[in-house]
Amino acid sequence: MIWQLDIILCIFVVICAIAAITVKDLLAAVIILGAYSFFMCILWTEMGAVDVAFTEASVGAGVGTVLFIAAVNKTKRRSKD
Amino acid sequence: MKVIAILIIVLTGGLLIYGVEEMPDWGDPNSPASSHVSPKYIQEALEKTATPNMVTAVLGDYRGYDTMGETAVIFTAGIGCILMLRKKRKGEGD
Amino acid sequence: MATHFAALVIIIPLIAALFVPIIGWWKKGLCYPLVVAVLIVPLISSLGILNRVIESGPFSYYLGGWAPPWGIEYAIDYLNAFVLVIISAISLIVSIYSKKSVEKEMPEKVVPFYSLFLLLVTGLLGIVVTGDLFNVFVFLEIAALSCYALMAIGRDGAPFATFRYIIMGTIGASFYLLGVGYLYIITGSLNMLDVAQRLPEFYHSRVVLTAGVFMIVGIGLKMALYPLHAWAPNAYADAPSTVSGLVAPLMTKVAAYMMIRIMFTVFKPVFFVEIIPVTTILTWMAAVSIIVGSIYAIAQTDLKKMLSYSIVAQIGYIALGIGLANRSGLTGAVLHILNEAFTKGCVFLVAGAIVYKMGSCNINDFKDLYRKMPFTMSAFLIGAFSMVGIPPTCGFFSKIYLIMGAINAEKWIFVAVLLFSSILNVIYFFRVIKIAAFDEVIPDYSRTTPYITYRLDEVPLSMLIPILIMAAGILVCGIFSPEIINTVIQHIIPASF
Amino acid sequence: MLEYIISKYNFWVYIILLLIGLYAMLGKKNLVKKLIGMNIFQSAVILFYVSIGVKKGGATVPIFMGDAHAAHGHGQAIIDVASYINPLPHVLMLTAIVVSIATTGVALAVLILIFRRYKTLELDEIIKIRKDTGV
Numbered sequence: 001m002i003w004q005l006d007i008i009l010c011i012f013v014v015i016c017a018i019a020a021i022t023v024k025d026l027l028a029a030v031i032i033l034g035a036y037s038f039f040m041c042i043l044w045t046e047m048g049a050v051d052v053a054f055t056e057a058s059v060g061a062g063v064g065t066v067l068f069i070a071a072v073n074k075t076k077r078r079s080k081d
Numbered sequence: 082m083k084v085i086a087i088l089i090i091v092l093t094g095g096l097l098i099y100g101v102e103e104m105p106d107w108g109d110p111n112s113p114a115s116s117h118v119s120p121k122y123i124q125e126a127l128e129k130t131a132t133p134n135m136v137t138a139v140l141g142d143y144r145g146y147d148t149m150g151e152t153a154v155i156f157t158a159g160i161g162c163i164l165m166l167r168k169k170r171k172g173e174g175d
Numbered sequence: 176m177a178t179h180f181a182a183l184v185i186i187i188p189l190i191a192a193l194f195v196p197i198i199g200w201w202k203k204g205l206c207y208p209l210v211v212a213v214l215i216v217p218l219i220s221s222l223g224i225l226n227r228v229i230e231s232g233p234f235s236y237y238l239g240g241w242a243p244p245w246g247i248e249y250a251i252d253y254l255n256a257f258v259l260v261i262i263s264a265i266s267l268i269v270s271i272y273s274k275k276s277v278e279k280e281m282p283e284k285v286v287p288f289y290s291l292f293l294l295l296v297t298g299l300l301g302i303v304v305t306g307d308l309f310n311v312f313v314f315l316e317i318a319a320l321s322c323y324a325l326m327a328i329g330r331d332g333a334p335f336a337t338f339r340y341i342i343m344g345t346i347g348a349s350f351y352l353l354g355v356g357y358l359y360i361i362t363g364s365l366n367m368l369d370v371a372q373r374l375p376e377f378y379h380s381r382v383v384l385t386a387g388v389f390m391i392v393g394i395g396l397k398m399a400l401y402p403l404h405a406w407a408p409n410a411y412a413d414a415p416s417t418v419s420g421l422v423a424p425l426m427t428k429v430a431a432y433m434m435i436r437i438m439f440t441v442f443k444p445v446f447f448v449e450i451i452p453v454t455t456i457l458t459w460m461a462a463v464s465i466i467v468g469s470i471y472a473i474a475q476t477d478l479k480k481m482l483s484y485s486i487v488a489q490i491g492y493i494a495l496g497i498g499l500a501n502r503s504g505l506t507g508a509v510l511h512i513l514n515e516a517f518t519k520g521c522v523f524l525v526a527g528a529i530v531y532k533m534g535s536c537n538i539n540d541f542k543d544l545y546r547k548m549p550f551t552m553s554a555f556l557i558g559a560f561s562m563v564g565i566p567p568t569c570g571f572f573s574k575i576y577l578i579m580g581a582i583n584a585e586k587w588i589f590v591a592v593l594l595f596s597s598i599l600n601v602i603y604f605f606r607v608i609k610i611a612a613f614d615e616v617i618p619d620y621s622r623t624t625p626y627i628t629y630r631l632d633e634v635p636l637s638m639l640i641p642i643l644i645m646a647a648g649i650l651v652c653g654i655f656s657p658e659i660i661n662t663v664i665q666h667i668i669p670a671s672f
Numbered sequence: 673m674l675e676y677i678i679s680k681y682n683f684w685v686y687i688i689l690l691l692i693g694l695y696a697m698l699g700k701k702n703l704v705k706k707l708i709g710m711n712i713f714q715s716a717v718i719l720f721y722v723s724i725g726v727k728k729g730g731a732t733v734p735i736f737m738g739d740a741h742a743a744h745g746h747g748q749a750i751i752d753v754a755s756y757i758n759p760l761p762h763v764l765m766l767t768a769i770v771v772s773i774a775t776t777g778v779a780l781a782v783l784i785l786i787f788r789r790y791k792t793l794e795l796d797e798i799i800k801i802r803k804d805t806g807v
Contacts, residue, residue: 153294154317
């Protein structure tokens, strides 16, 4: 537990979350969401939850992003807000 | 729409912040969460299940029933996607 | 043997859900008989469980042999066993009904449909049977996911209505999970009985208050109580008729069961009555729910949509009974879970039968339906009687208990609300019956024979029989409701009432 | 005051993330944005659970570090509870992550159905089409 590193990661996570819901290009938003998931899983590794972290890395950041990209690919890429 | 959303967020956030204050200190080894049920997992997992990883031991053995539910969730999602996205074949239905 | 019934209730439908795709891949036509045969098992098991509970009191079943609170426990008491019987009976009846309706509405999707049907039943049964707070969440998600998928393939607007349901349902489930986390952080346990035992010393902590509020709001979302109801009517109305026949009677009732479980087992009644005034708020929400739901129902011209708004109203009755928090009120609420399940099942199956015959269910097209489909419509009449509360249908008895509960609590406004809602029910149901039975059909002179032919045009037997069973169930529940209350429901009421 | 905020910083972060997600789910008009919000919302709850499990004071990941075979063979493993992190919240969250992704998958399938029907993913446009066609 290094609290300085924790706080930096937390700030990154929050920035990624805000960016993911404000970016107008949906593909970019989805990629940012993937980055968010990765920062989240680093944060969890930092907290000692290694099993949760690698599940998140593979399922959350991996499969989730793939599903989102597939869906955005099949629909529209631009968003109004 | 946005006004209602912000109102709900203010309410939820207020309640959450109100609740945080009396939580046990973060990372306290003597908090109830760390001292009531979980010590037995840490002490017994190796002996009873021969698995060095306690998370796996609890996941697969003590709470294996949850894990069965989890796999059922994945199966549900898969069958659900098949049900929704499968297109009608030609000459079948309308 | 009876203890192992508790495990069979879940395992058999779950395994069968895995087998349906395999068997359906080999031969499509076998899915339906398999599903019906499989769903008999939970019914028999849950009757066995109820019998055992009545004979020798509550019991528990340790999954995998791990003692609680370390392992997962099924804690079976009167409430569990009672709701289990309701769910398994309704799902069996609906599964018998499903054959023709599914063949007509989605001939190419029979196999995944039946697999998800079984998973939905598994999820509902699992929520009820388990005694572990987190396990409830897992089964809640199984039920919810299968429900989303089944609802999305309904008529035109269904995907959009389902999307709203997904958003709201996920918020509800996550709030529930958050509440469980707050309880875990303060007590360190996930087993309901263990939490209940360790919780009272923390009742004045803010963490427990937050946990309680989040859990009740989350379950309220699933239950479609008034300010949280917006997703429900469209989602129920647009779903395929078999699905709305299964989901409408059961989903909200299971949420009501969860609410009773959380309010009176996990927490002691004193917490929600005295320490935070949730029950008072709940009664007011319920009252508004009853009135608003009924008024919206009057405004609808689509039968399924009308019935869906009526769900919002009827769930208000149950919430009102829970919120009154006295003996007769809670008796009325639990009895109303049974009555509502049969009544809503009956009227939704009738709506499905009308859709099957006519292709839509616009109320203004119902002219002459009584001559065409006399059996179906008399079942509808019984359902309408039960909804309004005319003896000897079961709706009368639960309403009486609710009114008595309101009188005992000396909350006269709720007595007025209950009586007024009966009048509203009369208005919206008897409008349908008036059109179907009494409206003159204008003869079509452009045809060669200007006479109206009164031809019997009933739905197939596989649909008619379940409808009639439901209607008979309404009458039987009504006639035997004193026995049901004496043998089962009076043991559900917490001792402090 | 500052000390108080810092001492519970991960709870504040989880509240912020939860509110961001909730706002996106309720306030955003694009349906994909709503689902992105749903993901953030659910991972915020997971962050909260992971925070419950943390133990300060030298505790490490919940994997037995000594010689597992020797310890198991004797059946005498004396394990100090304070040296391992609470494994239970992690177990619960493994399930919750999978559930959240399954929900996302089903929701995306519904999204594709919506797009096939309305040819748009904006909430206000869909509502307008629904009003115009009377559905």
